[in-house]
Amino acid sequence: MSTSIPFDPSLTLGNIVPEDHLTVLDKISTLQTPIDNALDLLNSSIMLKRKLKMTMQELVNLQVDTTEVSKSMDDVSKSIGTAASEYAKVCVKNMPEIAKEKANIPQVSHNIESPIDYNRSQIKQLPLSSDSLTMDAQYFSFDETGQSSDSAMSSLKSFVSASTSFLGNKRSAEATASTMSQVNHQREQHGIQGTLVITANCTHKMADIFAPFFIDVDKGIRAWNELFPDDMIKTNDPASIAKIAEEQQTQKEKFFNLLSGATFGSSFVGMVHVLKESKTQSSQAMYSAAASLQAQMEVGSWFSSFEGGFGVSSSFSNSAKRLLSSQQISSHVSLVTMGIIPTIEANDVQLAVKQFSQFDPAEMMGKLADLQNATASEQASVTSAAQNARTGGQMMSIEAAKIKSVMSSVSEHQDGSNKMLDINSLMTAFTDFVNKAIAGNVGVPINFYLKPITASQLAQMWVAKYFPGKYVTSAGDDSTPEEPKENTGGGDSGN
Known part of the structure; x- marks a missing residue:
C-alpha cells in the first residue's frame, strides 16, 4: 500500500x-x-x-x-x-x-530561537501548488451462518420406556413421547470476517509564505554564534568584521537556512480487520427419577390428565433448561494520518442470540398432524371429545411453557452492548479526512522554501541598524536599506 x-x-x-x-x-x-x-x-x-x-x-x-x-x-x-x-x-x-x-x-526536539521578527513579518497564503488525491482501497468481507437442530434422545428414550413399562404399553408410550417433546438441542454458529485497507495521499494548492519577511538582527547574530562558535560575529571586534567581509561570496562563507515558506500535503493510511464469531446453544433436558416412578406414576398421571396439563409432580422429573450464547470479537485497527486529524467514531456491538427454538412452519404442521392422529377415533362420543380436548390442551401447555421458558432466559442477553472500532469507523474517518482536505488550511510541509542567512548579511544588517545611512549596506530581508548621506560641502569653499 x-x-x-x-x-x-x-x-x-x-x-x-x-x-x-x-x-x-x-x-x-x-x-x-x-x-x-x-x-x-x-x-x-x-x-x-x-x-x-x-x-x-x-x-x-x-x-x-x-x-x-x-x-x-x-x-x-x-x-x-x-x-x-x-x-x-x-x-x-x-x-x-x-x-x-x-x-x-x-x-520531541529543541532548536535555537528563530531570528524572524514575528511582530513585523506576516504569513500569506498563495496558490502556488495544486490539489490532488491518490487513493487505493481494498475490501474483503466474509459472512457465514450455520444452524443445526437435533434431538439426541436414544438413551433417554430407552430409560423412560423401561422405567414406565409397568404401566402398560399405552401409558409407557405416552410418557416416553411426552419426555421426547421436552428434549431439544440447537446449535448456531455465525462468523463475520471483514478487512478494509485505505490509503490516500493529497497535495494542497495553498502555500504559506512569509511576506513581508523581516529579521531581528540581534537575534540573528545570537543564533549565528550558537550555530558557529568557531566563526562568531563579534560586533566589538574590527578583525572579526574584516574576516566576514573577506569571506563574502566565497566558498568559505557559511550560512544557515530559515524555513520561510512551504507547500503542504496530507496522507491517510488505515487498516481495519474485524473477526466476530458467535455461538448459540439452546437445550431442554428431562431427567427422570426412576426411584419415585413406581409409587407416584398412576396417581400423578390421573390428576394431570383430568386437569388438562402435562406431566406429573416435580419428583417425577427435573426439567433443566440451558441457554449458552458466546461471542468472540477480535479487531485490529491501524491508522496513520499526516496533516489532518479525522473524526474517529466507535460503533455499538450488540450481544444477543439470534435463534433459540424451532418455529419452523413445517414442524408446526407436523405437530398438528400428530395431534390429529392422537385424537382420532372411529366413533365419537362425549368421553372421546373430552379426551381429545384434554390432549389438545396438553400440547398447547407444552408449547406455551417451552416458549415462555426460552424467551425468559434470552431477555437478559439482548441488553448488552460494547463499543469498538470497526470498518464503519474507518469509513467515517476517511470521509472526514476528505472533507477537511477539501476545506484547506491543513497539511504537513512537503516542499520547503529555504532562505539562506550568511554572516555578511547579518553584519551589514547590524551596521544598517546601528549606523543608519553611514555605510552602503544590503538588506538580508524585505526591509529597504538606507543610502549613506552625501556630504553637502558646507565648509570653506572660498579659500
Missing part, C-alpha cells in the same frame, strides 16, 4: 532548519519513491485488465472478433504478475531501511 508522507515535527515554518533532519527526510523520500512507483504500475495494470475485459464484453455483444483483444489480455495478466512481484520485492527491500531512517526523527 502507499506509504505515509515523511514528516519531522521540528521543521516548522519560520524555524532554523536542522540540516541533518532535512537530510533524513530526503533519504526517506528517496526510499519511498520506488515503492510508490511500483504500486502505481501495479494498479495501472489491474485497471487496464478490467477495462479490456469490459471492452471485450462490449465487442462480443456487437459480434466483433475479439481474438486480438484476448491475446492482449493474456499479456496484461502476465504484466500484472510481474508488477506484483516487483512491488513485493521493493517493499521487502526498502521498508526496513525506511523504518531505520524514521527512527532518527525525534518526536
Whole structure:
C-alpha cells in the first residue's frame, strides 16, 4: 500500500532548519519513491485488465472478433504478475531501511530561537501548488451462518420406556413421547470476517509564505554564534568584521537556512480487520427419577390428565433448561494520518442470540398432524371429545411453557452492548479526512522554501541598524536599506 508522507515535527515554518533532519527526510523520500512507483504500475495494470475485459464484453455483444483483444489480455495478466512481484520485492527491500531512517526523527526536539521578527513579518497564503488525491482501497468481507437442530434422545428414550413399562404399553408410550417433546438441542454458529485497507495521499494548492519577511538582527547574530562558535560575529571586534567581509561570496562563507515558506500535503493510511464469531446453544433436558416412578406414576398421571396439563409432580422429573450464547470479537485497527486529524467514531456491538427454538412452519404442521392422529377415533362420543380436548390442551401447555421458558432466559442477553472500532469507523474517518482536505488550511510541509542567512548579511544588517545611512549596506530581508548621506560641502569653499 502507499506509504505515509515523511514528516519531522521540528521543521516548522519560520524555524532554523536542522540540516541533518532535512537530510533524513530526503533519504526517506528517496526510499519511498520506488515503492510508490511500483504500486502505481501495479494498479495501472489491474485497471487496464478490467477495462479490456469490459471492452471485450462490449465487442462480443456487437459480434466483433475479439481474438486480438484476448491475446492482449493474456499479456496484461502476465504484466500484472510481474508488477506484483516487483512491488513485493521493493517493499521487502526498502521498508526496513525506511523504518531505520524514521527512527532518527525525534518526536520531541529543541532548536535555537528563530531570528524572524514575528511582530513585523506576516504569513500569506498563495496558490502556488495544486490539489490532488491518490487513493487505493481494498475490501474483503466474509459472512457465514450455520444452524443445526437435533434431538439426541436414544438413551433417554430407552430409560423412560423401561422405567414406565409397568404401566402398560399405552401409558409407557405416552410418557416416553411426552419426555421426547421436552428434549431439544440447537446449535448456531455465525462468523463475520471483514478487512478494509485505505490509503490516500493529497497535495494542497495553498502555500504559506512569509511576506513581508523581516529579521531581528540581534537575534540573528545570537543564533549565528550558537550555530558557529568557531566563526562568531563579534560586533566589538574590527578583525572579526574584516574576516566576514573577506569571506563574502566565497566558498568559505557559511550560512544557515530559515524555513520561510512551504507547500503542504496530507496522507491517510488505515487498516481495519474485524473477526466476530458467535455461538448459540439452546437445550431442554428431562431427567427422570426412576426411584419415585413406581409409587407416584398412576396417581400423578390421573390428576394431570383430568386437569388438562402435562406431566406429573416435580419428583417425577427435573426439567433443566440451558441457554449458552458466546461471542468472540477480535479487531485490529491501524491508522496513520499526516496533516489532518479525522473524526474517529466507535460503533455499538450488540450481544444477543439470534435463534433459540424451532418455529419452523413445517414442524408446526407436523405437530398438528400428530395431534390429529392422537385424537382420532372411529366413533365419537362425549368421553372421546373430552379426551381429545384434554390432549389438545396438553400440547398447547407444552408449547406455551417451552416458549415462555426460552424467551425468559434470552431477555437478559439482548441488553448488552460494547463499543469498538470497526470498518464503519474507518469509513467515517476517511470521509472526514476528505472533507477537511477539501476545506484547506491543513497539511504537513512537503516542499520547503529555504532562505539562506550568511554572516555578511547579518553584519551589514547590524551596521544598517546601528549606523543608519553611514555605510552602503544590503538588506538580508524585505526591509529597504538606507543610502549613506552625501556630504553637502558646507565648509570653506572660498579659500
